[in-house]
Amino acid sequence: MTLRRRLAAVLLSVVLGPLLLGAVAVGVTATRLAEERATERLGAAATVVSTAVNTVCQRARSAAEALAAGIARGERPAAAAGLVATRGLAETARVENTVGTALGVAGDLSVPVAQWGDCTRGTPPTNVGRSVIAAEVALHRADGSPAGRARAAFTVTADDLDALVSIPGVEVTTVLGALPGVDSSRKTETDVRSATLRMRVLEPVAGRPVRTVLRTPAPDTSALYGALSVVVLTAAGAALVAANLLAKALTKPLAEVAAAAQLVAEGDLAARAPVRVLDEVGQLAATFNRMTRSMQAYVAALTAGRDQLRGTLALLGDTMSSTNDVDRILEVVLESVVATTAAESGIVLLTDGSTLVGRRALGRPHDVRIVIGEGLLGGVATTGEARHGRENCRTFIAVPIVGPPHPPAIPDGRLLGVLALYDRLGGDDFDDGDLLTVRSFAGQVAVALENALLHRPPPWRMPRLVTEWSSCG
Structure with a gap:
């Protein structure tokens, strides 16, 4: 391999080495940041969902307390439940005795009570079409013994949650029952990752009795790595051209000195190396030129001495013979x-x-x-x-x-x-x-x-x- 190619290879490695390391660092950093942003989106959505469902539970509890207060004032259960529903304090109001028999009911009764979710105990709803969550307040007689309970309920759909959350890039879904392949035992939140999706499952807890799934697309780094590849290839091409040009510029004075040395080796003592710049190579060329001038002078002196010796030997021969x-x-x-x-x-x-x-x-x-x-x-x-x-x-x-x-x-x-x-x-x-x-x-x-x-x-x-x-x- 010639000096020019070795020098070009060194210059190229000096440029491409940091460039490749930088590209890898950028790709890794960008991927990590994208993952962090996806995690942050899911965390923000989980906070908003928990707040929204908790707000519904608080409204239901307030309505149940209002219903219990009406019963305590002596209102009839049916009238008290109708008053709560009429005022819009709850979608459904229900007064039960201690064995669960309804004493007064008002509002939407399309979902059976057995399928309601319980905000107090964190029991999730079991209805397939609509998720009803309710809060209850215990009723007592004058002597303090249990008399039953007042319950107020609201319907929460996935559309309601999605409208409440409104986190860009996050899809909110309510799920009945456990999710296949998701181990949610003793966990309130479970993260699931795949090649195309990042998902967080919010398990039912007190104050949030709805199993909710939050989905966001996995970070797509293909475009990033494609752009990095284009940048690296473009930079590599430019670096290759620049390295060749620079290597040629650096080795050209050395090549000129080598060519002049070849001419001198072939007997042309008048050959000179051009001195373009007084750097190290320029000093080498100047020293080479001084050396060739000295060689010329030395050869001229040898030639003159040889001629003189020939003349002397001729004179000596003539003298000795005569x-x-x-x-x-x-x-x-x-x-x-x-x-x-x-x-x-x-x-x-x-x-x-x-x-x-x-x-x-x-x-x-x-x-x-x-x-x-x-x-x-x-x-x-x-x-x-x-x-x-x-x-x-x-x-x-x-x-x-x-x-x-x-x-x-x-x-x-x-x-x-x-x-x-x-x-x-x-x-x-x-x-x-x-x-x-x-x-x-x-x-x-x-x-x-x-x-x-x-x-x-x-x-x-x-x-x-x-x-x-x-x-x-």
């Missing part, structure tokens, strides 16, 4: 190797028995003599191993000059001298590349000396004896 003058050959070699390695000075020392004798020098005196085995150059002559580094505060490089082998007399070659360079320009140390270069020149010197010595012996001069340059000045 003359047997050892001093001239050493002079050309020393000048060439000093220029090639950017050294400040150098010297060629040739062997003379047990000593090294300075033959040619550049930038320092050449009339020196060093005992083989002593000091830096004497140690190089003894071991035959080239060295480079720092000695006595100066950078140096020293390579033995060894003639070609002449088996069987000289199987490993013989030591002819030492080529040494000092103080590289810029203060840098000589490196392994410089060591290889100086070894190459030392080999050329060895061949030239062998050729020259075949024609005439070396006219050595005996300079003063020194061990090494040791000052740091």
Whole structure:
């Protein structure tokens, strides 16, 4: 997967993660609120129904008390009942003796007394068509003994309750007998839930002797979740487009730097990465451009050095082929190797028995003599191993000059001298590349000396004896 796609995926997850969590939270919260509102509607309707039925029971009790008061004043039962019904204090008035025999009745008698509901005891009505609820007051004789009871009743239908309740979204129904599947034992209110309906059953109690069912539709969250789905999908599409655009904008500078690096890898050192903004990627592009410019300068310097080395080797070859003058050959070699390695000075020392004798020098005196085995150059002559580094505060490089082998007399070659360079320009140390270069020149010197010595012996001069340059000045 490319960086652009990974970045787009990360940006998309950053956007969609909170969005999905928010949608789920909204859906759950909205569902819970809808359930709470349905429960609140049922609770409000239950309160209104209880109040309405209780009000009817209170009216019936007041009418029964008025009927009992008339009997107590000496009115005849039939006249007292007719007076209560005529005044509209109750739909039905009835006076009974202690065994339940009617002494006076007035009003609507279409529902038998046995089917009436009793507000006092909470007994529900049993009539199928009309629910009659009544209240009664006990009658007493002058001596206080029971004389019977005065009863007043009202008819309560579902339409009456629905008109009294008038709670939007709530249907009110009176029910005779128990409801199938509803366990209402020892409960005054029972809640029933289904996929499409929320229902509350109000059981008959004193002051509310009617079994009433309240129904309200279950919260319909399909529209809500559909809207949330549309919002999430729309937001996901927009987030996908935005994430791709943003990822493209963020990765385009990196792609440009990568393209420029590919061109450089293919050899085009003139390739540059555009620097659009000085952010982290812009700084990377600017650093890459500086690196390529440095590489160009370095390659140009290498090319110039290569050309110079070729010219030097050509000059050295011409000199060696045209003359047997050892001093001239050493002079050309020393000048060439000093220029090639950017050294400040150098010297060629040739062997003379047990000593090294300075033959040619550049930038320092050449009339020196060093005992083989002593000091830096004497140690190089003894071991035959080239060295480079720092000695006595100066950078140096020293390579033995060894003639070609002449088996069987000289199987490993013989030591002819030492080529040494000092103080590289810029203060840098000589490196392994410089060591290889100086070894190459030392080999050329060895061949030239062998050729020259075949024609005439070396006219050595005996300079003063020194061990090494040791000052740091």
